[in-house]
Structures are given as C-alpha cells and as structure tokens.
Amino acid sequence: xxxxxxxxxxxxxxxxxxxxxxxxxxxxxxxxxxxxxxxxxxxxxxxxxxxxxxxxxxxxxxxxxxxxxxxxxxxxxxxxxxxxxxxxxxxxxxxxxxxxxxxxxxxxxxxxxxxxxxxxxxxxxxxxxxxxxxxxxxxxxxxxxxxxxxxxxxxxxxxxxxxxxxxxxxxxxxxxxxxxxxxxxxxxxxxxxxxxxxxxxxxxxxxxxxxxxxxxxxxxxxxxxxxxxxxxxxxxxxxxxxxxxxxxxxxxxxxxxxxxxxxxxxxxxxxxxxxxxxxxxxxxxxxxxxxxxxxxxxxxxx
Numbered sequence: 001x002x003x004x005x006x007x008x009x010x011x012x013x014x015x016x017x018x019x020x021x022x023x024x025x026x027x028x029x030x031x032x033x034x035x036x037x038x039x040x041x042x043x044x045x046x047x048x049x050x051x052x053x054x055x056x057x058x059x060x061x062x063x064x065x066x067x068x069x070x071x072x073x074x075x076x077x078x079x080x081x082x083x084x085x086x087x088x089x090x091x092x093x094x095x096x097x098x099x100x101x102x103x104x105x106x107x108x109x110x111x112x113x114x115x116x117x118x119x120x121x122x123x124x125x126x127x128x129x130x131x132x133x134x135x136x137x138x139x140x141x142x143x144x145x146x147x148x149x150x151x152x153x154x155x156x157x158x159x160x161x162x163x164x165x166x167x168x169x170x171x172x173x174x175x176x177x178x179x180x181x182x183x184x185x186x187x188x189x190x191x192x193x194x195x196x197x198x199x200x201x202x203x204x205x206x207x208x209x210x211x212x213x214x215x216x217x218x219x220x221x222x223x224x225x226x227x228x229x230x231x232x233x234x235x236x237x238x239x240x241x242x243x244x245x246x247x248x249x250x251x252x253x254x255x256x257x258x259x260x261x262x263x264x265x266x267x268x269x270x271x272x273x274x275x276x277x278x279x280x281x282x283x284x285x286x287x288x289x290x291x292x293x294x295x296x297x298x299x300x301x302x
Contacts, residue, residue, distance in 0.1 A: 011142045012289065015149020026154055029147055036144045037208040038115045043137045044211055044227065045119020046130060047220045057221050064190055065228040071182035071189075072201040073233055073255070079178040080171070080251040089167065089249045113231060141212055145292075151262075152285055168282025171254040175204065175283075176290065195302035196222065202294045203230040204287040205237070205257030213292065217299035233257055237264055245271035253280055258287040 020026055123130065179201045187197025196218060203210025207230035215223025237256045241264065245252045249272050256264040261284020268276040 011145035012149040012152075012292070015146040015151075016153045018150045019153045020150060021154070026151075029150055029154075033144065033147050033151070036140055036147070039140055040137065040144065040208050040212060041115040041227075042119035042122075043133055043140070044215065044220075044223065045116040045121075046123035046133050047137075047215060048116075048224055049120045049123030050130065050133075050220070061221060061224055061228075064186075064225045065232070067189060068183070068186045068197075068200055068225060068229045069232050071186040072179045072229065073182075073236060075178040075182040075185075076175055076255055077251065079174050080254040081248065083170070083174055083254075084248045084250045087170075087250070110235075116227070137212055138216075141209070144208065148288065152288065165279055165282040167250070167253075168279035168286065171250055171279065172283050172286045172290075175254045175257060175287070176202075176294075179204065195298045198302070199295050199298035200226045200229065202291060202298065203227075203233075204291050205230050205233045205259045206288065206291050207231045207234070209292060210295065213295050213299070217295075230257075234259055234263065238267065241267045241271060249276065253283060256280070256283075258284050258291060260284040261288065 020029065180198050183198040183201025184194055185197075186192075186201065187194045190197065199217070200214060200222065203214075203226055207227050210230050211223045211227030213223075214226040233255070234257075237259065240255060241252050244255075245268070252272065253260060253268060253276065256268065259265075260268060260280040265277070265280050265284070268280050
C-alpha cells in the first residue's frame with residue numbers, strides 16, 4: 001500500500017519540479033521513456049509467465065479483457081458522441097493536414113505487445129534471477145514516472161492554462177466518469193469487487209503504468225487484463241480518429257485518453273488543426289496525474 005502511494009505521488013512530483021529547455025536533453029528523456037516502457041512490459045510478460053496453471057486462466061483473461069474494453073471504451077464513445085451532439089466544437093480556420101498512415105501507427109503499438117510476448121517467452125525459462133522481477137519493476141517504474149513528470153513540466157503547462165481550457169477539462173471529466181461507470185458494469189458481470197472493476201477501468205490508455213499498478217495490487221492476471229484493455233484503447237483510437245475527426249472532434253480527442261498528450265497528438269493535430277493541441281495536452285496531462293492517484297485509491301482505500 002505504501003508503494004502504491006509512493007508510485008502515485010512522489011516520482012511525478014519530483015519530476016515535475018525539473019524543467020528542461022535543452023532540446024538534446026528532451027530528446028534523451030523521450031528516448032529513455034521509450035526504452036523504459038519496453039523494459040517494463042518485458043518484465044510484465046515475465047511475471048505473467050510465472051503464473052501457475054496459466055492455461056486455465058487464458059480463456060478468462062481473453063473474455064475479461066474484451067468485456068472490460070466493451071464496457072469502458074464503449075461508454076466513453078457513447079458519452080463523447082452525446083457531448084459532440086449537445087456541444088458541437090466547430091473550427092472556422094481549420095489548418096488540418098493529411099493524416100499519417102494508420103498502418104504505421106498500429107504497427108508501432110503492436111511492437112509494444114511484442115515486448116510483453118517476448119518477456120512471457122523468456123519468463124518460461126527457469127532462472128533464479130526472476131525472483132528479483134518485482135523489485136526491478138518497482139525501481140524502473142519510479143524512474144519512468146520521474147521522467148514523465150519532467151516531460152509534463154517541459155510542455156510549459158501552467159495551472160492557469162489547465163483551469164482556462166474548458167474543452168480539455170470537459171473531455172477529461174466525461175472520459176473519467178464514463179470509464180468508471182463501465183468498470184462498475186464490468187465488475188458485476190465478471191463477479192469482481194466494484195473497486196477492482198473501477199480500478200481496472202481507470203488506466204485511460206496509460207498501459208505501461210496501469211498494468212504494473214494492477215499487477216502489484218491484484219496479481220498478474222488482473223494486471224494483464226488492465227494492460228490489454230489500455231493497449232486496445234490506443235489501437236482503436238488510431239483506427240477511429242481519421243473517420244471521426246472532421247465531424248466529432250470531442251469524441252476523437254476523448255477516446256485517446258492519456259495518450260492525447262503524446263502518441264496520438266500528431267494525429268489529432270494533423271486531422272483537426274492546431275486548435276486540437278491545447279485541449280489534447282491538457283486532457284493528457286490531467287489523466288496522467290489522475291490515473292495513478294485514482295487507481296491507488298480504488299485498490300487500497302475504496
């Protein structure tokens with residue numbers, strides 16, 4: 001429980017206290033984050049391989065992932081569509097550009113899954129070093145969060161900008177509340193405690209952290225379901241954005257979740273114009289801050 005609190009608050013705060021302006025350092029931070037994400041997912045795969053009688057859990061894992069995704073992402077899309085209809089977001093000066101290849105971005109996401117699969121395969125080899133897997137994951141995760149904090153601060157996001165950006169705040173609230181509602185529905189169907197279902201639904205696409213936090217709190221099966229749910233969100237966002245961005249900008253923004261600040265930001269900017277950038281960064285920033293705190297609270301204090 002103490003580690004959950006530490007993970008949720010301290011590393012992000014420490015990183016957020018550091019502001020970098022040197023482009024070389026910022027590039028190094030971005031490269032380091034990519035490497036660390038692959039390392040964490042590799043270790044998650046190793047931990048998954050250590051589950052006794054994994055074959056008996058496989059059907060449960062697949063069914064639970066698909067159900068959780070249908071409930072959380074489905075309600076996200078439904079409520080965001082309603083928001084787009086009630087409060088349509090128009091742009092009279094749309095300097096949008098042709099979107100990058102969806103296939104290329106999907107392949108980038110699938111590379112992340114490959115890291116998990118590789119870790120699983122290697123984890124099947126009986127090595128004594130795997131006894132330190134949990135400790136290694138915690139250390140790497142703390143480093144990841146510190147770097148994420150630095151990255152957030154380096155985007156020059158001030159509290160005033162967050163408060164004044166109504167679009168980013170609105171989509172954040174809609175995504176958060178509808179995802180949690182989906183988690184409640186999924187928990188009833190899967191016969192899980194409500195707090196666990198809500199915690200699993202509160203990853204908002206931040207797969208590299210959500211899977212580890214849920215594994216720490218609820219075990220590798222629940223952690224893997226959470227991870228797969230969040231990676232599916234990213235993949236579906238990449239597929240849907242080009243079709244939705246012209247008519248349903250709020251939906252396109254909201255379905256990206258926490259990735260609207262980084263991975264899916266180029267797609268949002270190219271398809272919707274520069275006006276998409278401020279709310280996308282604000283939404284990504286808020287969900288990045290909310291996610292570990294909310295997940296820790298739901299796992300340990302709800």
